[in-house]
Each structure stands twice: as C-alpha cells, then as structure tokens.
Amino acid sequence: MSIFSFFRSAPRPSAVQAKERLQIVMAHERAGRTGPDYLPMLQQELLAVIAKYIDIDQNKVEVKLDRGGDCSTLELNIELPAREQLKSAMAAVKQAKPEPKAASGEGEDGKLAANGPLTNGGVKKRH
Amino acid sequence: MSKIIVMTSGKGGVGKTTSSAAFATGLALRGFKTVVIDFDVGLRNLDLVMGCERRVVFDFINVINGEAKLSQALIKDKRIDNLYILPTSQTRDKDALTREGVERVLNDLSKEFDYILCDSPAGIERGALMSLYFADHAIIVTNPEVSSVRDSDRILGVLNSRSRRAEQGLEPVSQQLLLTRYDPERVEKGEMLKVDDVLEILAIPLLGVIPESQAVLRASNVGMPVILDEASNAGQAYTDAVGRFLGEEIEHRFVNPQKKGLFSRLLRRSA
Numbered sequence: 001m002s003i004f005s006f007f008r009s010a011p012r013p014s015a016v017q018a019k020e021r022l023q024i025v026m027a028h029e030r031a032g033r034t035g036p037d038y039l040p041m042l043q044q045e046l047l048a049v050i051a052k053y054i055d056i057d058q059n060k061v062e063v064k065l066d067r068g069g070d071c072s073t074l075e076l077n078i079e080l081p082a083r084e085q086l087k088s089a090m091a092a093v094k095q096a097k098p099e100p101k102a103a104s105g106e107g108e109d110g111k112l113a114a115n116g117p118l119t120n121g122g123v124k125k126r127h
Numbered sequence: 128m129s130k131i132i133v134m135t136s137g138k139g140g141v142g143k144t145t146s147s148a149a150f151a152t153g154l155a156l157r158g159f160k161t162v163v164i165d166f167d168v169g170l171r172n173l174d175l176v177m178g179c180e181r182r183v184v185f186d187f188i189n190v191i192n193g194e195a196k197l198s199q200a201l202i203k204d205k206r207i208d209n210l211y212i213l214p215t216s217q218t219r220d221k222d223a224l225t226r227e228g229v230e231r232v233l234n235d236l237s238k239e240f241d242y243i244l245c246d247s248p249a250g251i252e253r254g255a256l257m258s259l260y261f262a263d264h265a266i267i268v269t270n271p272e273v274s275s276v277r278d279s280d281r282i283l284g285v286l287n288s289r290s291r292r293a294e295q296g297l298e299p300v301s302q303q304l305l306l307t308r309y310d311p312e313r314v315e316k317g318e319m320l321k322v323d324d325v326l327e328i329l330a331i332p333l334l335g336v337i338p339e340s341q342a343v344l345r346a347s348n349v350g351m352p353v354i355l356d357e358a359s360n361a362g363q364a365y366t367d368a369v370g371r372f373l374g375e376e377i378e379h380r381f382v383n384p385q386k387k388g389l390f391s392r393l394l395r396r397s398a
C-alpha cells in the first residue's frame with residue numbers, strides 16, 4: 001500500500017452508487033407507468049404522419065414526455081435527413097399540399113430546431 | 128372470510144419460497160388455519176422446503192382441471208396443526224393456470240381457511256400474475272441489491288394495475304416489504320443497500336428484515352421451515368415478521384452488526 005493512498009479521497013461506497021442509480025432509473029420507469037396509456041399510440045401515429053412526407057430514420061427519433069404539476073409536454077425530437085434530401089422531400093410535400101405547415105421548419109444541420117413548428121410544444125395538455 | 132396473501136418479488140431466487148414456508152408455518156403456530164399454495168407450475172419446490180415432497184399425489188392443477196378433489200390434493204403438515212400445503216404440478220406449464228380455475232379453488236379454500244398464502248414464481252408472466260390477482264395483501268420479498276429493488280417496484284406497479292382489487296376499483300392490495308438476505312456487516316462497510324435506502328425507494332411499510340443466515344440452507348436441506356429453527360436469527364426474524372403482520376408492534380432486530388469484542392473478531396478472521 002502506498003503512502004499516497006492515505007490522501008486519496010475515499011471513493012463513494014458502492015451502496016451509495018446503487019441507491020443513486022436506482023433512484024434515477026426508477027423515477028423514469030414510474031413516470032412511464034403512470035403516463036397516459038394512449039401515449040405509445042400517439043407517438044406511433046405522429047411518426048407515421050411525419051414519415052408520409054419526410055423520410056425519417058426511426059433511430060433518430062426521440063420522444064419525451066414531461067409531466068409537470070399542471071402541465072405536461074410531449075416533446076418530439078426528430079433528426080431529419082441532410083439538407084439536400086430535405087429539399088426534395090419538401091418539394092414533394094408542396095405538391096401534395098398547397099400549404100405544408102408541418103414541413104416548414106427551419107432545418108439546421110438537418111435537425112429541426114426544438115422550437116420549430118413541428119416540435120413547438122408538441123402536444124400540450126392541461127390537467 | 129379468509130385473507131389471501133401473495134409472496135411476490137418479480138426477481139427470482141430472492142427468498143419467496145423460503146418466506147412462504149416460514150410465514151405459513153408462523154401463522155399456523157399462532158392458531159390460524161393456513162394453507163400455502165405453490166404457484167410455480169413446472170418448478171415445484173415448496174414441497175421440498177416444507178418437507179412433504181414424498182406425500183404429493185395430486186396437485187393444484189389436478190384440482191383446477193377437475194381430476195382430483197381439493198381434499199385429495201391438500202397435504203396436512205405433520206408437525207403443525209392447522210397447516211396445509213397445496214403443491215403444484217411438476218409436469219404441466221403455466222397455461223394450466225386459468226383465472227376461473229384459480230378463482231374456484233381459492234373460493235373453496237376460503238370456506239375453510241383463515242389464511243391462504245400464495246407462493247409466486249419469479250417473473251411477471253401468467254403464474255406470477257395469477258398468484259397475485261386475487262390477493263388482499265402482498266408481501267414484497269426484496270434483497271438489498273439493485274436488480275431486486277427495481278423488480279420489486281415493477282411488481283408494485285402490477286399489483287396496483289392488474290390485480291382484482293385494482294381492476295374492480297376496490298381498496299388496493301395492501302403492500303409490505305420483507306427485506307431478506309440482509310447482511311448488516313456489508314451494509315456497514317457501504318457494500319450493501321441499507322434498509323432505509325430500500326424503504327425510501329420503494330416507499331412501502333417494512334414488515335421485516337431477514338438476515339443472511341446459514342440456518343436457511345440447513346433448514347431447507349432437511350425440509351423444515353426455518354421459522355422452526357428457533358435458535359437462528361432468520362427463524363426469529365420470521366417470527367417477528369409474522370407478529371407484525373398480525374398487527375403487533377415489534378422492534379426490528381438483526382439490522383445492525385452484532386457488537387463483537389476484539390477477541391471474537393480475531394477468532395472470526397482466522398475461522
């Protein structure tokens with residue numbers, strides 16, 4: 001044993017780490033459990049609608065439900081394809097619909113900004 | 128009316144069967160007519176822990192299927208009055224447990240027994256769901272270990288959403304924690320979750336802390352519920368837990384390391 005080990009700060013006991021890890025993972029799981037049961041369906045249907053117009057990669061979709069005291073937000077974060085592909089996708093949308101509201105988000109780095117029209121508040125619901 | 132208790136955990140191997148045998152025996156020792164049912168279809172073990180494996184002729188599934196009468200399948204314990212075991216099938220699978228069948232057997236049992244204790248299998252599939260569906264009380268068996276605590280939380284969620292009481296909007300299934308295989312010395316070294324940590328996370332009342340004990344293996348070797356080993360820590364801890372279940376106020380023991388003199392500590396180290 002080296003003399004330096006006396007000065008090393010004591011590592012956190014593993015039981016403390018166990019508790020912290022549990023608190024984090026279980027907070028997440030409990031939120032999912034008490035969430036509205038239409039949520040998975042809603043997510044799927046929203047994605048299906050978007051996929052009709054834009055070629056999205058299912059692995060680059062992040063869906064988050066935050067449950068606040070009196071206001072819950074559903075946040076959709078969808079990474080869009082590169083600008084070139086986006087343009088042609090949007091052209092297709094324009095043809096399909098004269099005023100394509102859903103696809104007018106300002107893509108930056110091919111990513112819809114969090115406050116773009118598509119994700120703007122997502123679904124807000126007051127209880 | 129009899130009360131239905133489920134011994135459940137989500138995770139496997141945490142001590143449900145050990146605790147079911149001990150608890151059923153403890154309740155019978157207190158004078159309550161008690162039956163303990165093995166819901167682990169295909170992996171029968173309660174009979175071994177209770178020491179009645181050679182007396183199994185008919186089982187729970189035979190009764191559900193109408194192949195045997197309840198009285199033919201019930202095994203009366205040889206040591207304790209008021210104690211009966213309903214073993215499960217070793218050959219069928221969990222699909223044999225139909226909700227109607229289980230309900231029928233439980234209804235028949237409730238005419239005769241004060242307590243019906245259901246020993247749940249691990250997991251959250253049919254056997255586990257059936258064992259908790261009709262419960263009035265749930266004893267959540269948990270080890271002070273991350274995966275066990277998380278699985279216990281899952282089971283609490285299932286109890287609150289998929290039990291009969293939840294589905295029918297009745298008073299919820301009452302839930303108590305039985306923390307088993309607790310090692311106060313490892314807790315003191317910071318190597319094991321504390322009772323208080325687990326309680327804080329699961330947020331249900333504490334029924335008892337059963338220490339890690341060599342008596343448990345010794346007892347199962349000979350087919351004796353460990354609660355009958357009155358000299359052992361684990362046996363005493365189960366006796367206390369049964370008392371608390373019946374509403375008595377009993378202080379928790381075996382939660383702190385035993386105070387040892389230098390001499391016995393040295394002895395232990397060399398042992």
Ligand SMILES: Nc1ncnc2c1ncn2[C@@H]1O[C@H](COP(=O)(O)OP(=O)(O)OP(=O)(O)O)[C@@H](O)[C@H]1O
Binds near residue numbers: 248
């Ligand atoms: N307090 C304890 N001290 C030491 N060993 C224990 C203790 N409780 C249980 N065990 C041991 O842990 C093992 C699993 O116990 P048991 O069969 O009761 O668990 P279980 O939850 O019923 O398992 P399964 O999920 O497979 O049905 C057994 O070998 C048993 O002897």
Ligand SMILES: [Mg+2]
Binds near residue numbers: 246
């Ligand atoms: Mg078992």
